[in-house]
Amino acid sequence: MFKVGVGPSSSHTLGPWKAAQHFITHLSNEAKLSDVKSLDVSLYGSLALTGKGHATDIALCMGLESKNYKRISTDSVLSSFERIKTKKRLQLASKFKIIFDIDQNIHFDFISIPQHANTLKFEVTLNGKSSKRIAKTYYSVGGGFVEDDNGVIGGPQKEFKLKYPINSAQNLTSYCAESSKSISQIVLENECCITNEKRVYDQLDFIWDTMLTSIFEGCHSQGILPGGINVKRRAFDIHHKLIKNSKYKDVSNWIEAIRATEVKFREILQWVSCYALAVNEVNAALGRVVTAPTNGSAGVIPAVLLYYLTIENHEADINHIRKFLLVSGEIGSIFKKGATISAAMGGCQAEIGVSSAMAAAGLTEVMGGSPEQVMMAAEIAMEHHLGLTCDPIKGLVQIPCIERNSMGAIKAINAAELALASDPADSKVSLDEVIHTLWETAKDMSVKYKETSKGGLAINVAFTDC
Numbered sequence: 266m267f268k269v270g271v272g273p274s275s276s277h278t279l280g281p282w283k284a285a286q287h288f289i290t291h292l293s294n295e296a297k298l299s300d301v302k303s304l305d306v307s308l309y310g311s312l313a314l315t316g317k318g319h320a321t322d323i324a325l326c327m328g329l330e331s332k333n334y335k336r337i338s339t340d341s342v343l344s345s346f347e348r349i350k351t352k353k354r355l356q357l358a359s360k361f362k363i364i365f366d367i368d369q370n371i372h373f374d375f376i377s378i379p380q381h382a383n384t385l386k387f388e389v390t391l392n393g394k395s396s397k398r399i400a401k402t403y404y405s406v407g408g409g410f411v412e413d414d415n416g417v418i419g420g421p422q423k424e425f426k427l428k429y430p431i432n433s434a435q436n437l438t439s440y441c442a443e444s445s446k447s448i449s450q451i452v453l454e455n456e457c458c459i460t461n462e463k464r465v466y467d468q469l470d471f472i473w474d475t476m477l478t479s480i481f482e483g484c485h486s487q488g489i490l491p492g493g494i495n496v497k498r499r500a501f502d503i504h505h506k507l508i509k510n511s512k513y514k515d516v517s518n519w520i521e522a523i524r525a526t527e528v529k530f531r532e533i534l535q536w537v538s539c540y541a542l543a544v545n546e547v548n549a550a551l552g553r554v555v556t557a558p559t560n561g562s563a564g565v566i567p568a569v570l571l572y573y574l575t576i577e578n579h580e581a582d583i584n585h586i587r588k589f590l591l592v593s594g595e596i597g598s599i600f601k602k603g604a605t606i607s608a609a610m611g612g613c614q615a616e617i618g619v620s621s622a623m624a625a626a627g628l629t630e631v632m633g634g635s636p637e638q639v640m641m642a643a644e645i646a647m648e649h650h651l652g653l654t655c656d657p658i659k660g661l662v663q664i665p666c667i668e669r670n671s672m673g674a675i676k677a678i679n680a681a682e683l684a685l686a687s688d689p690a691d692s693k694v695s696l697d698e699v700i701h702t703l704w705e706t707a708k709d710m711s712v713k714y715k716e717t718s719k720g721g722l723a724i725n726v727a728f729t730d731c
Contacts, residue, residue, distance in 0.1 A: 266597040266623075267472045267590065268409040268556040270334045271327075271342060272548030273662035275560040276383050276607055276716075277312060277319030280405025285328025287411065287418050288387045288401055289358050295399050298361045302392045304329070306371050309384040311609035312405065313373040314717045318492065318660025320551060322346075322371050325385075329365075331358045339552050380404055381412075382609035382715065407607025407615070408558045408597075427455045431595065432602055434640050434696035441636035448626075448636050449588040452595045469587045472555055476544070476567035479554045481516050483543025490549045492661040494728050500543035507535055523575040533576055534675065540568035541670040549663050558597040558606045561613075561662050562620035564670035566593055569624040569677050573631060585631045593627035596643050603697065604704035608655035608716040611707030613666075617673040618650030618703065622696075624677035629684050637689035644696040646673075646680035651699075651706055654714035656721030658728070665722060 270279040285306075292298065306325055308316050316322065323346045327334070332345070349355050355365035378384035381404040388400040404412045411418050429440045429451050440451050456465045484504040490496045511522035528536065544564035548554045554563040570589050574581050597606065600619045605611040625642035634642065650673070658664045713720030 266408065266556070266558050266594040266601070269472065269475050269553065270409060270556065270560070271324075271337070271339055272320075272551050272554055272560050272563075274319040274321075275409040275556040275558075276405045276407050276609060277316060277321045278324040279334060279409040279556065279560060280383065280403075280407075280411050281308075281312070281321050281385055282324040282328040282332075282334050283409065283411045283419060284385060284403035284405065285325050285387070286331060287403070287413075289329060289331055291401055292387075292389060292399060293358070296389075296391055296397070298357045300391045300393065301357060301361065301363050301389055302396070303390045304355070304357075304363060304365060304370060305388045307374050307386045307388070308372065309374050309386075310377045310382040311716045312383045312385055313375050314719065315657060315660030316373055318657065318718070319662060322367055323551070325371060326355065326365075326367070330356050342551055377712075381406060383407075383607065407605060407610065408601065409556045409560075410601075425459045427458050429455055431455070431599065434596075434599055434643075434700070437595065437599070438636050438640055447588075447630065448595065448639055449591040449630055452591040456591070466587060469590050470583065472590060473570075473586050475553060476555050476557075477516055477571070479544045479547045479552065479563070480540050480567055480571060481519060481543075482552065483545075483547045484539065486546065486550075490546060490661075490663055491551070492549070492659065492663060494659055494661060494663065496549070496661075496663045496667075498546045500539050500546055503535055503539040503542070507532060507539060520571075520575055524579050528576055533572070536576065537568050537572050537674050537678065538671040540571050541565060541674045542667055544568065545662070545667040545670045549661070549667060557593075558601070558619055558623065559608070559616045561608065561666050562616040562670060562673065564667075565617065565620035565673040565677060566590075566624045566627065568670065568674040569628050572674070572678065573628060577632070581631070589627035589631050592630040592639060593623035596626040597623045599696075600647075600700055600703070603700040605707060610715065611703065612653055612710050612715050613655040613669065614647075614650045614653040614703060615707060616655070617669045618647050618653055620670075621650060621673035621677045621680070622647040624674065625680040625684070628677060628681040632681065632685060634681070634685050635689070638684045638687070640696045641687060641689045641692050642677075642681045642684035644692070644694055644699050645683055646677050647696075647699045647703065648694060649676060649680075651702060652710075654710070654721050655716040656714055656723040657716065657718055658723050658726055660718045660723075664726075
């Protein structure tokens with residue numbers, strides 16, 4: 266569920282980037298890249314409607330040049346794109362130069378494709394008398410996951426038999442009851458069926474380090490976000506007010522500085538909001554974040570986890586962080602299997618709602634909640650996001666997306682506290698029932714509220730200065 270990538274969108278940026286990389290690999294297996302005469306990319310549905318605001322064209326170019334979204338210097342992304350746009354030349358796999366006019370060879374087609382709202386198609390013509398054409402279609406299904414007509418791409422190359430196959434919340438709680446183990450223990454044992462424990466921990470630590478870096482960067486960056494609607498970064502000013510005169514050298518010292526401040530209730534809300542805003546301002550500026558479960562909702566989980574570390578439990582260590590991520594990741598996976606994590610399919614309830622449920626579950630686990638209370642927390646958080654639409658202004662992951670991460674984080678903390686104060690036996694609604702309701706609501710929701718910028722705030726807010 267957690268993927269490191271470049272903002273601003275997992276489905277509209279990271280997904281197309283990965284699809285382009287995969288197409289280059291596919292193409293090299295079908296023909297010589299040096300024989301490519303022309304290349305066209307067609308974007309359909311939501312990818313076309315909000316693709317420019319979500320930097321889909323930029324992501325496609327980076328993917329076609331085989332740039333590594335995990336490692337690329339984010340400062341170089343825009344300069345590389347400008348080079349391609351200005352020179353009208355693209356280097357396939359960073360080696361083979363072809364003529365490529367972004368305005369002519371990337372096609373924004375607003376028709377809907379039945380298979381998925383986020384569909385893209387690559388078509389290549391080869392040199393030679395036959396002018397052979399090679400085409401391939403992909404679906405960016407949310408959270409950076411990409412599929413073709415044969416299924417998920419980029420996943421494990423072989424089948425793994427998990428100790429605890431999980432397809433529902435009921436599966437998971439049953440395993441916990443039968444084994445007398447926590448959710449994080451169950452998930453860790455499943456992960457170790459795929460790789461060894463050290464690699465699991467290394468990956469979790471890398472994910473957290475990326476999340477923490479995005480918060481730190483966002484708290485120390487000023488200015489206006491790109492995109493033309495002149496949204497000012499706010500995390501910097503909030504952070505400056507809250508940190509007061511504390512001195513620190515790096516991220517570790519920074520965390521200790523926050524812990525040392527006397528925090529009142531109102532300031533807790535401000536700190537959590539600051540953390541969430543920071544991540545999503547980095548995301549909106551094409552910075553590096555972690556899908557949690559998507560880029561648009563990337564701020565909720567790190568904000569809640571850092572709240573736990575800096576305010577709730579000053580003795581927390583790396584083991585608490587790992588448990589939090591293991592639990593929240595599994596909850597996100599259950600949502601993906603039972604409903605969707607794509608705003609283009611389910612509106613923002615499928616992104617912020619799911620991320621809030623994931624964060625609530627992780628927080629409840631590390632605060633000592635039972636497996637049943639963990640599920641209850643996730644259910645409460647999701648229940649109060651049902652029906653949330655996705656209507657980004659100008660197709661940018663800025664308004665209302667950035668603030669929604671703050672709201673989702675606060676709701677997650679509230680949901681965890683309610684669950685910890687409750688007897689799950691008294692709960693009237695199960696997590697599986699809420700997941701089913703999410704999917705039913707998604708199917709009933711008008712298409713214009715599913716990441717198209719054709720309804721809601723996107724059409725009712727006018728910007729005269731952009």
